[in-house]
Amino acid sequence: MLRFVIVCFCSAVILSAVPPSDRYTLMYADEFDGPLNMKEWTYRTGARFNGLNLPGNVRTENGRLCIDFKKEIIGGSNQYTCGGIISKRIFGYGYFETKAKLHGKSGLHSSFWTMGVAGDGVNTPKANQLTEIDGYEIDSIKPKNIAFNRHTYVGSHKSHGHAIYPEIDSSTDDFTAGFEWLPGKIIFYINGKPVFTNVTVRREFYGPQNQWFTALAWDLGKAIDDSALPGVSSWDYFRYYARDLVGVNLAANGDFEFNDGPSFEKSFRRNMQLPVSWIEDGDADASIVSDQPKAFSKGYALKHISDKTYAVTTRQHIPFIMPATYRLSAMVKSSGGKINARMRVYGHGGVEMNIAVPHSGEWQKITIDNISVSGMNGAMIAFTSEAEAGQWLAVDAVEFVQMTGIRSDEFDDAVAVKDPARIVVYPDEPEFICEGPWKESSLLGYANSPSKYLDAKDNGSVWWRPDIVQAGEYRVSLYRLGRAGNVKAAKITVTHDKGMNESTLDLTEGGNDWVEIGVFTFAKGTNGNVLMKGDGSGYLRADAARFELIK
Ligand SMILES: [Ca+2]
Ligand SMILES: [Ca+2]
Ligand SMILES: [Ca+2]
Structure with a gap:
């Protein structure tokens, strides 16, 4: 159920934490009053570890979701049974x-977690x-070990930072648990107190995911305590809040990169017919990742093409976003001919807005501005083509960005939205050019991005070469990962519109900090650059460069 209400956290529920800041607005709540709402949830089923997940083990009682843990005779043999529920909606x-x-x-392994599942292809x-x-x-054998983690599943399965909070007993009293999922970080809370932060790298795989409540029989190599059965784990509510995320790209997989990649393990190779995080309508075979x-960005883009006349839409719902003004943009290319293609936004509380995709053999940016999202249903963004056999459309770098609302500087640079007056060049971008045997470092640089390093005796160099859109005076800074084993005096050469400027930068000092190199004039284009070379012994470390237009 959707509730657009201010919740009163009365003193009777002392443990009910309020959101981490007053920026948050309640967008969705299930208080588990009455029978479980099967329009909102599905059951987890099937055998896993030591248990059989059964819908019959899931019930509500006194305003709580209860999952029973039993030992019972099923099909003539003794089995442990348990259960779980998964939301039909997705939350970002x-x-x-x-x-x-x-x-x-x-x-019993009881969990409160989010992970995407295969949806119905409609919602x-x-x-x-x-x-x-x-x-x-x-794990109930250690009820005081509250474990947090984050995993990613694109390409291969990876775990990123398991942590344990050992301060409370989850089995004696109610406790609240929450997490803030933000660009660049996830902050975990117990009883309203932040207890662990998991840093995500810049441009981490993003897309709203499903919510799970599960209790799974799992002996972990120890005996299950039958004397305590039947047992139960119970939850009082699920609440989800949104906040302003001005400047953040909220499109899921807007770069169409999550289906495949050169280093991806075969078992996680995705079907190129199903763009990850997108829904297809009409002639779905005509919508592919290619x-x-x-x-335009990295390896893949969305493509509409067929050997027959076709009509297809590739769309995604961006749920639970703050009412505000948004901007939708994408890079597009098309074959020309009679293809009729449009970028669209609808379901946002106003009439549909759309723009024709121009016929162009070069990548072009198209934008729909001033999208006023009202209500709580978010927005649908879509690309629709009607075309003859052989005609095609390509789409890449889709961005859906909140433009109005309360700004925050804590993660603006963690996302991919480009501001021509504030250019940040990261080591994973084509504007970062290195020569020599540079390696990716486990040291995270600016906006939690992996940095690069090189042994100075290997005589390598690196250039940051921004694509200047607007000529003018720019403050140039380098993000320094100062470490004792680094080069003492790295040589910095700035090539600008009026010549060259040489300086040195001490990479043994500082920590993770921006160091201003100077103010220089740059013309439009890619002639201006910053070059860094090693001198002496130690490591040369390179991360982001920033070019801020000052006049
Ligand atoms: Ca309740
Ligand atoms: Ca791409
Ligand atoms: Ca398809």
Whole structure:
């Protein structure tokens, strides 16, 4: 159920944490009053680890979701049974919270977590398993070990930072658990207190995911304590809050990169017919992820093409965003001919807005500005083509960005939205050019991006060469990863509109900090650059360069 209400956190529920800041607005809540709403949830089913997930083990009682843990005779043999529910809706950046009291004798793994599942292809995408955020996982044999984690599933499965909070017993009293999912970081809360932060790298795989409440029989190699059965884990509510995210790209997989990649393991190779995080209508076979023509960003783009006359839409719902003004943009290319293609936004509380995709053999940016999102349903963004056989459209770098609202500087640079007056060149971008055997470092640089390093004796160099859109005076800064084993005096050469400027930068000093190199005039284009070379012994470390227009 959707509730557009201010919730009163009365003193009777002392443990009910309020959101981490007053910027948050409640967007969705299920208080688990009355029978479980099967329009909103599906059951987890099937055998996993030591248990059989059964819908019959899921119930509501006294305003709580209860999952029973039993040992019972099924099909003539003794089995442990348990259960879980998965939301039909998907939830993205925001604050997720529940209150729980869990089974406390050995054998049950109770979790509050988010992870994408295969959707129905109508309301949610068929391919959408990008990330998993474990608001907590608790093994009842150790009810005081509240574990947090984040996983990614694109390309291969990776776990990024398991942590344990050991301060409370999850089985004796209700406790609240929440997490803020923000660009660049996830902050986990217990009883309203931030207890762990998981840093995500810039441009982490992003897309709204499904919410799970599960209790799974799992012996972890120890005996399950049958004497404590039947047991139960229970949850009082699920609440989800959104906040202003001005400047953040909220499109899921707007670069169409999550289907495949050169280093991806075969088992995680995706079906190129199903663009991850997108939904297809009409002649779905005409909507694919492709590396032909060459993508605008990285390796792949969306392509509409068929050997028959076709009509197809590739769309995504951006749910639970703050009412504000948004901008939709994309890079596009098309074959020309009679193809009739449009970029569209609808379902945002106003009449549909759309723009024709021009016929162009070069990548062109198209934009729909001043999209006023009202109400709580978010917005649908879509690309629709009607074309003859052989005619095609390509789309890449889709951005849906909040333009009005409360700004925050804590993550503006963590996202891919380009501001021509504030250019940041990162080591994973084509404007960062290195020569020599540079390696990717595990040291995270600016906006949690991996940095690069090189042994100075290998005589390498690096250029940051921004594409200047607006000529003018720019303050140039380098993000320094100062470490004791680095080069003492790295040589910096700035090539600008009036000549060259040489200086040195001490890479043994500072920590993770911006260092101003100077103010220089740059003409439009890519003639201006910053060059860094090593001198002496130690490591040369390179990360982001920033060019801020000052006049
Ligand atoms: Ca409740
Ligand atoms: Ca791309
Ligand atoms: Ca398709």
